Structure formats: C-alpha cells, structure tokens
Amino acid sequence: MTSKEYTDRLVDEGALTDYLEAELGPADEYSVERFSGGHSNETLFVTWGDYDLVLRRPPPGETADSAHDVIREHHVMDALQETDVRVPTTVLACDDHDLIGSDFYVMEQEKGVVLRDEEPDRFTDPDTRRRVGAELIDRLAEIHTVDYEAVRLEGFGRPEGYTERQVDRWHQQLEWAFEVTAKERAIPPLDDVHSWLAANVPDSHPHALVHGDYKLDNVIFGSEDPPEIAGIVDWEMSTLGDPRSDLAWLLTYWRDADDPPCAIPELVPTFTDREGYPTKADIVDRYEAATDVTFEHEQFYRALAVYKLAAICEMFFRRHLEGNADNPMYPKMRERVPAMADWAVRIIEGDEPV
Template sequence: MTERSEEYFRRIVDVDALEEYLEDELDPVEEYDVRRHQEGHSNETLFVTWGDLELVVRRPPPGETAETAHDVLREFRVIDALQDTEVRVPRTVLASDDHDVMGSDFYVMEREEGDVLREAEPERFRNPDARRAIGEELVDGLTEIHQVDYEAVGLEEGDFGYPPGFTERQVRRWSEQLEWAFEVTEAEREVPVLHEVREWLESNTPEDPPSTLVHGDYKLDNVMFGPGDEPEIVAIFDWEMSTLGDPFTDLGWMLSYWWDAKDPDPPEGSRTLNATFMAGEDYLTRRELVDRYEAETGFEFENERFYRALAVYKLAGLGEMFFRRHLEGNADDPMYPKMEQGVPSMADRAKRIIEGEEPL
C-alpha cells in the first residue's frame, strides 16, 4: 500500500472504532482484519474478517458529495426489504448512522463468493452455452427486480419513491449533479456537448412509462456469478440509487455497458468504464437482451434512443463528479483523473445515440 493509499484508508475507516462497534453488536472474536476493496468507483467497500464471518462494510467516500448520491442507508433499506423475495441480494447484518464509528453512515452485510465480470469472463465460462447464459442471467436478474411487489415488502409509493414524473426528474437530477461537478471542473475544461444532450433529453422525455422497483445502477459488474460451471447470479450489488420509477431507465443503463460487435471501440479516456468482451463471439447482442426482457416482463421498450442516451448522460454525470472529487483530493482512484478526457468522450457517445449513429 502506498503512503497516499494508507492515508486514504485511515480517512475511510477507524479500525479500532469499527472493532469496538462490532464487538458490541456481534460479540468479540479473536480474528479481525479490514481490507479496502478497490474495484468499485462510488461508495467505499471494505472487506472485514470477523472471526468465522466474512463481512462487507459499505460507506460513502470522504469529503463533500452531491446531494442524493452515496446514500448507503437507503441501499441497506432496499436490500433488507428484499431478503425474502426472488431478487438475489446479500444477507444484511447491521446498519448505523453513528458517525463516531466511521465518520459517516455505514452498513454491514455478509460477503458472497463468486466472480464479478469486469475485464473478461472466467475460464469456466469460456464456451458458447455459458457466454449466452451470462446475458440471459443478467436480464433475468433485472426482470426479478422489476416484478417485485414493492409495497408488499415495505417500499411504499410516496415514501421510498414517487413514480409520477420520475423520468423527467431523472433528467433534471442528473443535470443538477453535473452542475454540482462543473462548479470545480469547468476551471479545468468545459464539456459543451453535454448541454446539447440535456436539451434533447428534456424535449424527448417519454410520458406515462410503467412503474416498478428500480435498481438505479444495474449492469454486468454489479452482479456476482457463483462459483459453479454454469453462470448463475448469486448477488446483485450497489443499490444506493434504488427507488420506484421507470424500469426502462434500468434497461437503458444496463445496455449502455453492454458492447456489441458492431460498436466502435470505447473512446480513449472512458475505457476503464467500458469492458468490451461481451462483443465477442457467442454473447447475446443488445437486441437479444431487449427481446428477452420484453418477453419476460410484457413491457415494450419504446423510445430506446432516449433511454440509452439518458444512461450515457448519467454516466457522464458520474464521471464528472468523480473528476471533481479527484481535483479536490477526496479520492484515491486512478480512474478519476481519466475523466478529464473520459467525460467529453461519453458526451460524444450520447450524441451519436441520439442521432442514430450508434444503434441498438
């Protein structure tokens, strides 16, 4: 661990205070260890060995964050509500808003075992049947979310979310997130194409979409496949943006990360966020993913350019927030400085989708 990484680790966890908290809640143990998981790019994830238990602690990043981002207690609430449904979520353990422990809200869940597919599929999945099943499982996991009776599990409309006007608010909220980031990043460089994309999204927002539980960040590297030879999702992660609203925003987001063979290479600067192995032989295409989703849900995915462009616009918003945190010294992630070029390239991609130059 570098000196900078050690300093950042101390900022996100007081190891002694966390030990005291876990002793009070779970009883003392002889073996205790805390490690930072560095694969994610949003909330901080810590792996904790607590005796015979393997746990995960989730907390926001340090420093100022955009309003509504990094809400780990909201994430805990929805995972906890889904414990007895078909949606595949980790087992919840604890949650706390006592900032004397971690300096922030945080929660604890059990750690799952398996593989998260980021840069390539594992050796056991390198065959036509498994590659096809990866896409099928990904769609099936999303349809399970969208078919939840959310009020029956305690995620009531008007409390956990407000479906009327949701899609319009998505455009507005992510525009506000961008404006928050621009307060700092525009001194380095501007991204005028994002303003063009925003205007198009505001003028083309679909009316009266269906209302479901929405994950908010559903994509291939936010699910874990179990250790078996046949692909099976065992856990879905990163629920901090979950709410009630338009399911097609989830579908568009998932598709924005799923590369097709016909697509151009990811633009320089945003490659860290865009694995392309699923563009290879035997994988489902985006069109096939949509066909399976429509067949399982009964929904018709209209206005696909809007939802895919919105997804890339939101991705640009995340990237710009990451870039602000980098400029302010509130991150230790080598991907964040790449967003100086990455966000403009995402803006260009959103515009290509709008103009029909990057089809479904």
C-alpha cells in the same frame, strides 16, 4: 496520499471494533481491507471472527446532494431478503457519524466471481456466455416484477414523474461537478444533450422497483455450473421508478461486435462482443418477453443513460481534483467525459441504433 492513508480516512478501526463487538459479540480475528475496484461508495472487506463481512460507506469529503446514500442502499436490500431477488444477507446499519465519520452498513460477503475486466476461463465457451446473458436479463426482470408494496417499499420512491426528475437530477449533479471541473475544460455538447432530453421526456412510463446501476460487474456469479447469479450488489441508486432506465443502463455497458470504439473503456467490458453473448437487440427482446414492458423511446433512455454516466464520471473528476479519491481512473475523466458527450449525441442523432 498513500493507499494506507486513504483507508485510514475511511474507517476508525478501533471504533469499528467496539461497535462490532457490541453488536456481534467478541472475535479472535479482526481485519479490514479496502476494495479498490469500486468507483462510487467505498467498500471494505471486514473479517470478524467467523464472519466474512462487507462494509459500505460514502467516499470522504463533500459529495453531491442525494448521492452515496448507503442507509437507503441497506434499506432496499434488507426489504428484498425474502424475495426472489438475489441480494447478499444484510447484517447491520448505522447512522452514527461518531463511529467512522459517516453512515455505513454491513452485509455478509457473497462469495463468487465478478466479470469485470476479463472472462475467467470457466466462462469462455459460447454456451456459458449465453447463460451469463440470460441470467443477467432474467434477474433484472425479477427486480422489475417484484411486488414492492408487499415488501414494505411502497414509500421508497415516487415513481410518477421519475424519468423527468432523472433528467433534472443528473443535470444538477453535473452542475455540482462543474463547480470545480469547469476550470479545467468545458463540455458544450452536454448542454445540448440536456436540452434534448428535457424536451423529449416520455409522457408516461411503467412503475417498478429499479436498481439504478444494474450491469455485469454489479452481479456476483456463484461457483456452480452452469453459472447462476448469486447476488446483486451496489443498490445505492435504487428507487421506485421507470424500469426502462435500468434496461438502457445495462445496454450502455454492453458492446456489440460492430460498435464504434468505446468512449470509456475503463468501465465498459470489452468482451461482450464475443461468440455466445447476446447482442443488445437480443437483450431487449428477452427482457420484453420476461416483463411485458416494451422498450419504447429507446433513443431517449439510452441518451439519458450516457448522460447519467457522464455526470457520474464528472463527479469522479471533481473528487480527483479535490484530493478526495484514490483511484487512478479518475484523472482520465478529463478526456473521457467529453467523449461520452459525443456518444450521447450520436445516439440522439440515430447514428448508434440498438
């Protein structure tokens, strides 16, 4: 399948034209371009007259239950518009599948820089790196300290029992992926990790709005110096739950200088071990000071984060095997997911402390 054929599966440009014209008025300029850097929900850049927009929709084909809920993603971002949490401006949301074949929403495009594969020159001095780390942690603290009841999110999730449900949820997502991928190879250590997690769920945890996918390449830095985060994106897994899970997820995507080789270098930045960036221990210290939340049971949360990442990547692998993806990274999950299983085991056994 060519990239053009895949993009055509994502959006009926004629139907989208009619919808945008009805909602936003006519436009002299109209174009749609798929963003190829994402790995979950699909992102398309839409030019509509003077509007620079982003459209988000699920991937085509069958998806795991509860995954890729873009209307939920729109709801939380819309609720946060008037808070200190930095989110792009929401524009439209649509659950009429007759238009492009799925739910979708539209937001204004946040212009800026995303740190993903490498640092732009502007970000390479140690002071700027320190600022990047501080911004990342402080903006996460703002998410976790927002008054979610005051912004109409009190029914957005069930924070009680969230952590236990996370263990069950990602086990179910893995089982869904294994319906197809198990024919390719088995990953026995993931069964051991699941059993350990199920037996070691903390008895209680703080309650907060959680992002669910908070990491360096899901924030956009603006053009000012020193750099500030202008927008936080990819809220599809957001809910009310346990803030320690977000912190552990951020640490999963952060490398210290003495870390062992990365289990999935396609997703984890390799430059955070350079001079100026905080260490994982520094991140925990600053986060605890900003939120008054202590990172208790850190082995559990970090192992759960890697288990979650393994589940997501195994779902990628299923989508690849079924022909429902156009991403050159997905075939590599044949080897990467077993490596992540070993990573989770090392955390559980205390071989990879913070």
